[in-house]
Amino acid sequence: MKVIFSQRFYEVYSHEPAAEPGRMEAIVRELKGYEFLEPEPAEEKDVLLVHTKRHFEDVRRERRVFELAMLAVGGAIMASEIAFREPAFALIRPPGHHASPDSAWGFCYFNNIAIAVKKLLVEGKISRAVIVDFDLHYGDGTANAFKDEPRVNYHHMSGRSIEGIARFLEKHDYDIIAVSAGFDRHVDDWGGLLETGDYREIGRILKEFAEEKCERRRFAVLEGGYNHEVLGKNVKAFLEGFD
Numbered sequence: 481m482k483v484i485f486s487q488r489f490y491e492v493y494s495h496e497p498a499a500e501p502g503r504m505e506a507i508v509r510e511l512k513g514y515e516f517l518e519p520e521p522a523e524e525k526d527v528l529l530v531h532t533k534r535h536f537e538d539v540r541r542e543r544r545v546f547e548l549a550m551l552a553v554g555g556a557i558m559a560s561e562i563a564f565r566e567p568a569f570a571l572i573r574p575p576g577h578h579a580s581p582d583s584a585w586g587f588c589y590f591n592n593i594a595i596a597v598k599k600l601l602v603e604g605k606i607s608r609a610v611i612v613d614f615d616l617h618y619g620d621g622t623a624n625a626f627k628d629e630p631r632v633n634y635h636h637m638s639g640r641s642i643e644g645i646a647r648f649l650e651k652h653d654y655d656i657i658a659v660s661a662g663f664d665r666h667v668d669d670w671g672g673l674l675e676t677g678d679y680r681e682i683g684r685i686l687k688e689f690a691e692e693k694c695e696r697r698r699f700a701v702l703e704g705g706y707n708h709e710v711l712g713k714n715v716k717a718f719l720e721g722f723d
Contacts, residue, residue: 481723482562483514484555485571493544497706498575498587507571507702510712511719517562519572522553527590529598530625532582539589549574549589556592556701560600563656563699567687567722570701571715577619577660577703586617593701594625597658601631606655612645613637614682615662615703616671622660637665640673642682649689656697657690659722663705663714670706676717683721698722 489504497503527536527550540546552572559568576593578586593611600606611626613619614637626632635648649657663679665671690698700722705711 481514481566481719482559482568483511483516483571484519484559484568485516486518486551486555488548488551489571489573491544491548493548493574496587498573498704500706502708503706503711504571504573506708506712507715510716511571514719517558519551519555519558521547521550522557522595526557526595526599527553529602530581530591530594531579535582535584539584545574545589552576552592553590553595556596557599559699559701560596560656560658563697564605567696568699569661569719569722570699572702575662575703576701577613577615577622577662578617579621580624584621588621591621591625593658593660594622596701597632598625600656607631608654609656609658610635610649610652610654611658611660612648612686613660613662613703614645614665615660616664617662617704619660619703640678642678642685645682646685646689649685649693653693655694656699657686657694659686659698659700660703661700661715661718662703663711666705666707666710666714668707668710676710676714679714679718680721683718683723687722
């Protein structure tokens, strides 16, 4: 298991909850036993696989946000490539799953996971993919990015339905499992729904289906999660199951 991270992700680039000071530190403290790798920023051509030129230019006007958003995309791409050898987790921000091709909201700017998956498809490294999103909020940007793409199936977890993830993975065929890993569904976060152990179980299910159906290929990227007291423990629990 590799963790993709840059110390630049400690930077506070806005007043949004995803950019709060201490958020990334809370996760890194819990993941000291993992090997960390440094990402490179994505290229413009990568972002344009999913987003319009107009949207790209809109984000570029906010210099600090743009720099970190490009680095986040690069981290997701790096994790997707490592997934062909071993599981990987992109510990990145800003998050991405509310970023549609021509718009964004919900603390997101570029859709990290959508760009990473689309790049694998365009480069012919995969023929089909599934994206599992267990963030509290529906990833409308991810769904919009792939609404006309039959090679990609998107699943957003409903309520406490961990079993729904298994049913989704059972009925589809895919070459890789990509995961939007949001931790704001926790009982002590915004959602008030899941225990820390539930994240370990989600990771285990994803690992099981990756081993059974797509040659172990799996990667995840950070989305939400805002209670710094429990966030690191929840991420660690997920990785323990996912690894």
